[in-house]
Amino acid sequence: MPEITRPDPDKLLALIRTDEGEPASGKRRGRLKIFFGASAGVGKTFAMLTEARRLHNEGRNVIIGVAEHHGRAETLALIDGLPTLPLREIDHRGVRVHEFDLDAALTQHPDLILVDEYAHTNAPGSRHPKRWQDIEELLDHGIDVYTTLNVQHLESLNDMVARLTGVWVKETVPDAAFDAADEIALIDLSPDELLKRLHDGKVYVAEGANHRAAENFFKKSNLGRLRELALRRTTERVDAQNDALSAAQGHDEAPTGDKILVLVGPDALSSRLIRHTKRMADRTRAPWSALYLHTDRHETLSPKARLRVEHNLRLTEKLGGRVVRLNAARAATAILSHARQNGFTRLVLGHSHQPWWRRLLGATSLSQKLIERGAGLEITTLNADSETAENPRDDTSGWEVWAARPRDHLMATAIVAACTAVGLPFRNLTDPDTLIMLYLIGVVITAARFSIGPAVLASVMSVAAFNWFFIKPYYTFTFDDVSYAVTFVVMLITSLIVGSLTAQLSRHARLARKGEAETRLLYDLSRQLSAVRGVDTMAEVVVRHLQPAFDAHIRLWAGERQIAGAPLIDAKETGAKEIGVLHWVMQNHHIAGRHTDTLPSASGLYLPVMAENIPLGVLSITPRADDRQFTGADLLVFETVASLIAGAFQRARQAELAETSRVESENERLRNVLLASLSHDLKTPLTVMNGSVSSLLKMRKKLPREAVEELTSLWSHLTRLQKFVTNLLRMAAITSGQMHLNLEPYLIQEIAGAAIARVEPQKGARQIRTTVSGQLPMVQIDGALIEQVLINLIENAIAHTGDDGVITITLETDADRVRVRISDDGEGLIPGDEARIFDKFHSGKPAADRDGSGTGLGLAICKGIVEAHGGMIYAKNNPPKDDAPTGASFIFTLPVAK
Known part of the structure; x- marks a missing residue:
């Protein structure tokens, strides 16, 4: 297959996992199915309950979390017989409110739960403000959910529905949550049929309000428009899914190549801009972002305006857009620079009419500047109108800033008075025009210390004070020289310009100091955290x-x-x-x-x-x-x-793990050295002692019976001690990497036969059976070591099997491996010991049952030898019969000879 058209296997796997309810990470997430309709009364809850009852009859664990039946008989009939979760009571201002019990649902953890009304707002005191967030938590815990939703509750369509029907819906669901649903079932009904259902009382509205609802919201024209929106939104989702599949098959994810940037601010128009951009992005399947410029104007916003900014930015995140905050002095330059550097092809912004005084001064709006300079960008503007103000709030104005605090105006007055007091002694000693600089200094100080409002007040008062105190005739607002009129005007304009620029520079300085403080905070925190060790110490530093x-x-x-x-x-x-x-x-x-x-x-x-x-x-x-x-x-x-x-x-x-690992490694090395040294020191005297006792036992006919019994017991203990020392030496060789393999082709049947012959004296009345499955190939092994593995495993089985027990050795092939299984019919392994059983000095018996005969090295040696051959060894309990244990099996594999 040509590389350019080859599907991306990772993307296809992600799609398959998503279809199966499993994210790419591997952790199963519940599946969400939304029964979607154009309006109340189309039958969403009825369809949801019908499908839930069918699944319940098929044996699935289905629970009703919330089902709004509104007293309808046909809906109650579907609910009857299905397990229902009791609602949780919440005391809100003395009123008992019943809400969906999220914790109870998580505790019961059904396969499927029905939670009606996806856009419902929870009562205060609930874990999440919205029901769709409760459903998200259910999905995160692997529970499938069925729910219902009307098209007017989608966030991106909220303003459009309001313009079409005249009703502003308060309860909304983010489009990202809707788009993430695994399945959308469109429940469609014609407007005529819906109006008939309304007339028959089958549509829930407020009691006694059927005619009023039909005349307002349930108009045939409104229902037709809502139906069109629901069909269009469902079609867009199907298109998006097809695009995702096409992208996985190697096609472009966004054929249009569009990237949209919307400008938001504190005005009410911004929410409409955001929703418009979301719909535009959905139609073109293009990524989109919202940009907020943090200019000096931000410092002049009222508290309500700042809250509105945060509301608009959070709306962007709810709709799936990316939020960008940018500090800038010149808005148009910063916007165009960011758009071009980040590859945006479209700009969406609002346009409002300029005040008459700005038009008189020839000032241009931001939208006009962007249109003039935005070559290569597609710019869309929306005009503000009365429909924008869906939530009436105080308009964003700078009056609070111009008015400022009374204390600031008093300080501005005091500064002008101080300038006058400084200049009065020099009134008759210098030209009055020279003293103008005193008042300019006062305006600069006022603008730098306070806002633009007090600076303007200081400018006006400075002109008045200069005329009153320094222009003849004194203490009047008249003047003899007409040229002073020009001086007053120039002085006022100069002081206003200087004050305005100084106030702007002051605001920029405050913004710079704020950014520097945040950077310094993060830098100092990072430096201090890197200078200490230990979590507790770091936490105290934080x-x-x-x-x-x-x-x-x-x-x-x-x-x-x-x-x-x-x-x-x-x-x-x-x-x-x-x-x-x-x-x-x-x-x-x-x-x-x-x-x-x-x-x-x-x-x-x-x-x-x-x-x-x-x-x-x-x-x-x-x-x-x-x-x-x-x-x-x-x-x-x-x-x-x-x-x-x-x-x-x-x-x-x-660092703690590395230190622990270093200590463990050092301890292991020291222990291996100690074991090797001890084993070497013991091996020779034990061999000598064992030989001497063997020689004495050969003369047992000349010795008393009691002496022969003592020598026989001593020989048994010496043999076991000698075996223990041999195991220690072998274990030390394995852990130090000094064990050398003499690999040759062998028949595993011969090795197994030799091992069985070696343990023959120990098995007593137990039976050892051998089963060979098929024709076994030769294996590339060190015969002596693998024989020792089999001996250790058979001896382990003998130790854990009764006197009349049966031990089975099964030999079989597995691709390029030979699998060996040693099974017994004893009591089996202690649950949880399957992995620890191969640890050094670990015994599979409980502490109370240990007789001291086992050293806990035999299985560890088996693991080391098998893994050195490139094989794998593990243990597991045999399947029980009649709830009784049937022993354990130890399985290892060996490579086939080439």
Whole structure:
């Protein structure tokens, strides 16, 4: 197959795993099926329950989490007989509210759960603000979910539905969650049939409001438009899936090559721009981003306007866009530079009418500047209109900044008064025009210290004060020389320009200092963390460094243990809520708490500390001021700090592991040296002693009976000790890598026969059976060593089998390997010992049953010898019969001779 058209196997595997409910990472994720419709009453819940009942009858574990039946008989009939999860009661301001019980669903862990109304808003006090977030957690835990959704609840279509129907829907679902669903079932119904159902009372609306609903929302024209939107949105999803499959087969993922950038700000039009861009990106399957310019104007925004900025940026993330924050002084230049450097082909921005005074001065708007300079870019502008203000809020104006604080205006007045006081002694000694510089200095000081509003006030007061105190006739606003009129105008214009520029420079300086402070904070934290060792010490450094910088309580946990910061139980935010957020973050490894989508009513913000997808701890930040708002920029800083901490913890963890490994390696080397030395020192005297006892036993006819018994017992103990020393020497050779193999072709049947003959005196009444499966090839082995392996395994089976037991040796082929299995019918292995059974000095018997006859080296030697041959050895219990143990099997493989 030509390389250019060959499908990408990784992408195809990812698609297959996604279709099977398993992500590319290998961890199974539940499957989500959404029953999607144009409006209430089309039969989404009915269709969901019908399919759930069919699966329940087929034997699947199906539970109803939430099913809104609204008293309809046909829906109640489908619910009857299906297991139903009780709803959880929440006390909200004295009212008992019933909500979906997420924890109970996770505890029961069914195969499939039905959770109606995907866009539902949970009652305050719930873990997540929205039901779709509850469903995400169910999916993360491997539970399949069925749910329902109307088209007007999709976030990207929210403003379009409002313009079509005149109804602004408050409960929305991010398009990213909708697009991530594994299956969308479109439940379609014609407007005429839906209106008939409404007339028959089969559509749920507020009691007594059927006619009003039909006249307003349920108009035939509205229903037709909603149906068109639902069909179009479903078609776009099918197209996106086809594009993904085409991309996996080697075709371009985005044939259009588009990349869209939308400009957002604090105005109400921005939310409409974001949704418009999302729809545009869906149609062209193009990536898109939202850009917010952090200029000096940001410092002049009112608190409500700043909150609106954060709302718009979070809306971008909900719709699947990427947020970009950019510090810049010149907006048009910065926007075009960023767009061209990052390959954007389209710009989407809002356009509003310029005030008459700006048009009079010839000022151009940002959209006009971008159109004039944006050669090569496709620029789309949307005009602001009355429909934009879906949520009436205070308009973003600079009045707060111009008005500033009363104290700032008093200080501006005081500065002008001080300039006047300094100039009065020189009134008759110098030309009045010279004293103008005093007032310019005062305006500069006011603009640098305060905002533009006090600077303008100082400019006007300076002109008035100069006329009153320094132009004859004194203490009046009249003047003799007409040329002073020009002087006053020039002085006012100059002071306004100087004041404005100084105020802008002051704001830029504050922004630069803020950025420098953040960089210095991260640099100092990184440097201090690199200078200490140990997780606990690093945690203390983090708390000591961050608490004054963030003006917040900082706490760190490693696992379940708090390692730094004030104890949570002694703090003002004590309660099950904070501990619940902490445990949730530990289990799910996602940010939660204050100003997030998970338990947002918590006092603190909790961030997972993770490195290389390994959870290392949790960082919590609880502001000392209860009314402090965390912005998106703050969250970026917090996440950067958490990543620095994670890197430091990972370094400390790796250092501890390296030190432990070094100590273990040194201990192992010392133990091997000791074993080898001890074995060599014991081997010769044991051989001599064994030979002497053997010689005495040959003369047993001349010795008393008691002496012969003592010598026989001594010979048995010496033989066992000699075998133990031999095992020690062999183990030392294996672990030191000094064991040399004399590889030659052998028939494994011959090796097995020799091993059985060697253990014949030990088997007693036990039976040893040999089974050969097929014709076995020769194996490339060291015959003496493999014989020792078989002897050790057979002796192990004898030790764990009753006197009348049966030991079976099975020889069979497996591709280019020969497999040897030694099975017994004893009590089997202790559960969990299957891997540890091959450790040195480990006995498979419980401590109370050990008789001291075993050294725990036989199986370790078997493992070393088999692995030195390139084989594999393992142990497992045999399948039980009638709930009774049937012994264990030890299996090893050997390579076939070439």
